[in-house]
Amino acid sequence: MDSETQSFETLISNNLSGRDLEEFNRIYFGRRDNHEVRVKESSAAAAREANFEIAAYAFPAKKEHTRPPRIVKVGIIQHSIPAPTDLPINDQKTAILEKVKKIIDVAGQEGVNILCFQELWNMPFAFCTREKQPWCEFAESAEEGQTTRFLRELAVKYAMVIVSSILERDEAHADILWNTAVVISDTGNVIGKHRKNHIPRVGDFNESNYYMEGNTGHPVFATRYGKIAINICFGRHHPLNWMMFGLNGADIVFNPSATIAADAGSEYMWNIEARNAAITNCYFTAAINRVGYEQFPNEFTSADGQPAHKDLGLFYGSSYFCGPDGVRCPGLSRNKDGLLIGVLDLNQNRQIRDRRCYYMTQRLPMYVESLSKVVELDYKPQVVHEKDGK
Numbered sequence: 001m002d003s004e005t006q007s008f009e010t011l012i013s014n015n016l017s018g019r020d021l022e023e024f025n026r027i028y029f030g031r032r033d034n035h036e037v038r039v040k041e042s043s044a045a046a047a048r049e050a051n052f053e054i055a056a057y058a059f060p061a062k063k064e065h066t067r068p069p070r071i072v073k074v075g076i077i078q079h080s081i082p083a084p085t086d087l088p089i090n091d092q093k094t095a096i097l098e099k100v101k102k103i104i105d106v107a108g109q110e111g112v113n114i115l116c117f118q119e120l121w122n123m124p125f126a127f128c129t130r131e132k133q134p135w136c137e138f139a140e141s142a143e144e145g146q147t148t149r150f151l152r153e154l155a156v157k158y159a160m161v162i163v164s165s166i167l168e169r170d171e172a173h174a175d176i177l178w179n180t181a182v183v184i185s186d187t188g189n190v191i192g193k194h195r196k197n198h199i200p201r202v203g204d205f206n207e208s209n210y211y212m213e214g215n216t217g218h219p220v221f222a223t224r225y226g227k228i229a230i231n232i233c234f235g236r237h238h239p240l241n242w243m244m245f246g247l248n249g250a251d252i253v254f255n256p257s258a259t260i261a262a263d264a265g266s267e268y269m270w271n272i273e274a275r276n277a278a279i280t281n282c283y284f285t286a287a288i289n290r291v292g293y294e295q296f297p298n299e300f301t302s303a304d305g306q307p308a309h310k311d312l313g314l315f316y317g318s319s320y321f322c323g324p325d326g327v328r329c330p331g332l333s334r335n336k337d338g339l340l341i342g343v344l345d346l347n348q349n350r351q352i353r354d355r356r357c358y359y360m361t362q363r364l365p366m367y368v369e370s371l372s373k374v375v376e377l378d379y380k381p382q383v384v385h386e387k388d389g390k
């Protein structure tokens, strides 16, 4: 699919209809009817005006006798960078904040309770360049930086929890950088932060030149609306990363990402990974990707003998939600900004756990024993060979 392809879903709906489309939906998404939820006319109008897509889907649970429903409205935003990357840093950042504020306002009007952006949403994804200047200047304090201050106000205004993935400047520790998700409460306080656990070393994703693997473990943040966690981008290839957030009690795990169609990002894997994590860990997942091309002033190479270039390739958007039963909703487009809203009944998590018993059958002690052997220097892989060719 090239950058002109609007989305996987439009490819399907342009070519299937009626019973065939229903059957496709049943087999691929997990349900015939996607449970689309109507957004307010004013939200649709604001989205048209600001040129972004808006869509909402419900993920209901069965009615229970002993617990009321736990319905949470969750919003995810994907967006392209609006300003050229050769503008002064502050101008670029202001342009992004102004653009995304229009989408946040619509999320607020829709009553979104928890909102999450794409990875490093307030800057271009410049790590492909390997240049330290000027890109390191985008870094900010997680607690007191411009972006957190900007979001605190909006969090209070809309009584919204906001998850904001930024390049963190750790002033308390010699000014080093981290790739950090900041969790801002609906009270405006910073509840805490999580630093990216798995840093890519693939293709043009040269992030390891800028920051190290995170040191915050697998925190789950207890918000007014539910327990949430953040598995930042490359961590989606690591099942144990997803697993730990589940073991710590997450209801919803966000996967703010910056990924491209080429091998390094692998668009065909995007649809599977956050979905598989939702299934195996019996929680909701929300996968969020950047959109568009980001052109940098200087050429860089990929160390693969191919010509130097100035962009990473297309960030293909396609953000989506998946429920603990593995049912997912249609994704946002591949080439347009968007706000996707999931109306999630968190009761579904326990209902699926009771039904499928994946936690009960997990065998953690067996894996603890095996893994503790694997990390030993003299580990011998458990491979059984045929004896003497007999």
Ligand SMILES: NC(=O)NCCC(=O)O
Binding pocket: 119, 199, 200, 202, 205, 233, 234, 235, 257, 258, 259, 260, 264, 265, 266
């Ligand atoms: N941002 C990031 O970790 N990207 C790495 C490529 C990928 O696996 O998506």
